[in-house]
Amino acid sequence: MDTCIFCKIARKEIPSAIVYEDAHAFAFLDISPVSEGHVIVIPKEHAEKIHQLSEQASNGLISAIKKVSKAAESAFKTGFNLLNNNGKEAGQAVFHVHFHIIPRRGLKDEFKYEWPSKKLEHQEQIVAELKKALAQT
Ligand code: AMP
Ligand code: ZN
Numbered sequence: 001m002d003t004c005i006f007c008k009i010a011r012k013e014i015p016s017a018i019v020y021e022d023a024h025a026f027a028f029l030d031i032s033p034v035s036e037g038h039v040i041v042i043p044k045e046h047a048e049k050i051h052q053l054s055e056q057a058s059n060g061l062i063s064a065i066k067k068v069s070k071a072a073e074s075a076f077k078t079g080f081n082l083l084n085n086n087g088k089e090a091g092q093a094v095f096h097v098h099f100h101i102i103p104r105r106g107l108k109d110e111f112k113y114e115w116p117s118k119k120l121e122h123q124e125q126i127v128a129e130l131k132k133a134l135a136q137t
Contacts, residue, residue: 001046001096004046004095004096005094005096006040006042006046006094006096006098007046007096009026009028009042010026010042010044016028016029016031017029019039019068019071020041020064020067020068020071022060022063022064023044023060024043024044024045024056024057024059024060024061024063024064025041025042025043025044025060025061025063025064025065026041026042026043026044026064027039027040027041027042027064027068028040030100034100034102034110034111035102035103035104035105035109035110035111036076036103037072037075037076037101037103038100038101038102038103039068039072039100039101040098040099040100040101041061041064041065041068041098041099041101042061042096042097042098042099043057043058043060043061043097044057044060045057046096047096047097048086048092048095048096048097049086049087049097050084050086050097052097053097061097061099065082065099065101068101069082069101072101072103073103076103078103078104078105079103079104080101080102080103080104081100081101081102081104081111081113082099082100082101082102083099083100083102084097084098084099084100
């Protein structure tokens with residue numbers, strides 16, 4: 001896509017700190033990392049959200065994520081979070097599918113990742129809504 005910044009990065013029209021590239025995927029350092037070693041992995045195919053990708057592109061993307069996250073774990077000798085924002089409500093700022101690989105240095109490191117667990121409520125209604133939507137796909 002002509003105006004998409006991540007398509008431009010994948011075509012090397014915009015410079016990036018390239019970590020990995022193959023036929024379907026591209027990985028580079030996040031320009032504003034939330035932890036040292038923060039990498040972004042993208043498919044070369046343009047789509048805004050994960051479920052809009054072709055099977056070939058999503059399979060290639062998952063393979064690249066596995067490869068780069070294994071390398072990150074080995075290089076930095078620590079665990080990592082894998083994060084994929086879909087839609088502005090979820091914090092997506094660049095509307096080309098991407099996964100963040102965020103190396104962690106403990107649960108109290110600089111990446112303030114919260115998990116505000118609550119009691120499960122309305123489960124029958126939620127399951128019914130999801131099943132109805134799944135039946136329409
Ligand atoms: P998200 O909020 O999931 O859409 O994240 C977009 C990410 O892209 C942010 O973490 C940005 O720092 C990163 N980003 C934006 N422009 C660039 C760029 N030119 N090179 C590397 N990372 C970028
Ligand atoms: Zn794009």
